[in-house]
Amino acid sequence: MLVTTEQAYRAVAARDPRFDGCFVTAVRTTGIYCRPSCPARTPKPANVEFFPTAAAAHSAGYRACRRCLPDAVPGSPEWDLRADLTGRAMRLINDGVVERAGVVGLAATLGYSSRHLTRILTTELGAGPLALARAHRAHSARVLIETSDLEFAEVAFAAGFASLRQFNETIQEVFATTPTVLREQTRRGSDPHDGTAGTLRLRLPFRPPLDAEGMLRFLADRAVAGVEDAGPEHYSRTLRLAHGTGVATIRPEGAHLATTLRLTDLRDLGSAVTRIRRLFDLDADPAAVADVLGGDPVLAAGVTRTPGVRVPGSVDGAETVIRAILGQQVSVAAARTTASRLTDALGDPLTRPGDDMPEHGLTTLFPSAETLASAAAEHLNGPRRRVDTVCAVAEALADGSLRVHPGRAESELRRDLEAFPGIGPWTARYVSMRVLGTPDVLLDGDLALRRGAAALGIPGNQAALRARSVRWSPWRSYAGMYLWRAAAEPPPSRRGRHGRPGRQHNHPSTRENP
Template sequence: MNQGTDEDTRYEAVRSRDARFDGVFFFAVETTGIYCRPSCPAVTPKRANVRFFATAAAAQGSGFRACRRCRPDAVPGSAEWNVRADVVGRAVRLIADGVVDREGVAGLAERLGYSARQVQRQLTAELGAGPVALARAQRAHTARVLVQTTELPITEIAFASGFASVRQFNDTIRAVYASTPSELRAAAPKHGRGRRTATPNAGIPLRLAHRGPYRAGPVFDLLEHEAVPGIEEVSGPPGTRTYRRTLRLPYGTGIVAVEERPGAARTGLGAHPGGWLDARLHLTDPRDLTTAVQRLRRLFDLDADPYAVDERLAADPRLAPLVAARPGLRSPGTADPEELAVRALTGRVEAERLVHRYGKALDAPCGSLTHLFPEPAVLAGAEPGGTLGALTAALADQAVRLDPGVDRDDARDALRAVPGLDARTVAEIRIRALGDPDVAPPGLDVPDSWRPWRSYALNHLRAAGEWESR
């Protein structure tokens, strides 16, 4: 589908309540002061009263409140930001990972290699909001999730969401949702997954939204095949499996469970406007919620645009039957890029040895989950020889960077400079750790017509048994 950006095209998407555009843009109604996602079920407003925004933050910055019916703050992020390799795309990924909350705008700019003023100017020019406003919108969404799904005290939620003060938290919630935090909690759904049934000990229940069809089976197949005992497990029969793993996070640790959700994909392009994967997070520090969610979204590739991917790949005679068989197939990423790089090099069996020999044991093991994957610095010091030692040393001293804001070409060149790291492993790291949608491994005949979605094409071949990553 050609997702045009002119306002007439956008208004037609609003009139038809086209969920394919959710997260691609937002619209606001001047007569009501409310902003929505394109698929909002409310009566379509008159064209003269509608304004369009590239981000929820831009709509909020113009004084509009989030719609209570369609919850525009909860839609999947625009796939564009994960695909783009320029400074704006890299900045959006870093902000989503919580960098502004932890390091401020100065820290964001330093990671990007630009001045804070340059970053502010570029984001504002293209997105209608600077880094502070984008981070504020994200904090508001995190706060709403915590208010409506947990029993955490309101004061604790304020700081867990990244706000500097309770007053700032209260003012933002009123501005974004036209409600006080207490009113938001009282308005939480009382059915389905349960209103406020979650407690700190029970974890935080989440719905990880995606657009379009989501072919969960091959993703869980891959995760089950790769699972490293001690840090990961996949349980249950195909179709209703649960993936669990440990997470190392900026403020603490976490354990996450994500459900396969049967029936998450339906046949036929456009037949499925979107959905979600159910998840539950157990965090030692709730300030890690935003970062943990974003890492899960990258692992499960939940911000992808399956319509654009499938349309391009289905035009190829070789791939057409594979796309028809698996609409909405994703390109899985990783919850920990540095861990993925080591595992891409060593394989699962050796990774298990490293976990049990050098991984940090959890204070409170949870079933078979007992450890965190060892940090690069630990591995570099413990086993400094060979390619593994060279790779972990490069990761530890940041000669190789794999964070969400890194320039992918720079990362590729740095990986190629690691002694003994072969081209096939570099390609796997680019696909999984860097989320690069357009990678062609060496030795595989991949036509240019598959661009810019060659990584997705490889996953179709892998799911069909026509290609093995290792």
């Protein structure tokens, strides 16, 4: 937990929504656990205990509050801040690894024994990997119950339950009600389901504020034709998932992202949602970031002017690595063009594109590592070394000798990437920032970032920038976003009336970067 018991109780007394997802509050006299901002009467200190996860509260015998729905909150930013085994395990559990490979598979992915992993998670979080995965399945099941017309047996299968009986017992235990009642309660309100098989409409919460405009602009500038489409009010893309394919469309709406998912296999729901949340950095704590970065005079104005800046993440580690290599030493536009041509030649046709979204042109999956390993050299132009690097990395991804997923330790991932000729520290750190969600990476070797630093009065050399960045820790990745924004702003002579900047444009970066 990121807060002490005393701080947690103060947050509950203030009904502070910034702490939703960081911990849950369990009330001994009622047997119910809530999110910190629950509008119910504040319990007495002697009657409450705090748990870092809903799974820990479940294991202790508590059930979820039906008023505040504590499972429908942003996730804890702790899992990106923590690079230890617990943080890495939580990222993989949220991605559905236990449902796909079991605890043994989770432990093997992390490089530990099942016994050791269970002991660490139980000590740290009050629940082992099975209990944590069970809470994840319960949340996925509730989403399907409330947003689809699937039979409950199909919901149980899609959410990862072994049987309908296990599904019913879990829903009753966690939510203190039955699947039938949950669905009836939803039907009495607005029905978010549009009637199309495999289609779900969800609301993904986050801690406000969120610089949605900046995020959508970032994604639009890098959108690969056929795979992605983005504009001022939406982002759409195809997804390669464990059991099938998907199409996602995301639109910012108030304090949540309105998300439409079309999946060929509903077992991929939890993983798809987790990847979208990571792409948009929805579990970040913007208040904590602003407290640190806003305290530095050179960044304070930018933090005030554009609150809630996020660090774009990744929906597919392998894709992100390949695109980062394609973007080395070229402009963002050139990298996008190369990736689009490669996708047009080698991408897999989408099995079931969204029927009501033909205008977005989502027809293709980004090429698989296996396809790139065998055929990329025939379709890539440019420096021979870059072509060789793409082929070597794709081959390593295909045979499993290189693993790029949110459960990797940052130091190990960077070491593995830098072992390839043609991949240097910049690319390795950029990949770790986006795939792992590492919040404290400053790409001080980036020319555009240094130009932004110089525009704010920081000497534009790496040594000076590194020295200044010490005060930005542990949020240097977010500081970098503000520096890139500063590089994109027009010089003072081109500012508008009253000293305000005119329309902003993205800088012509020399590298593929945020």
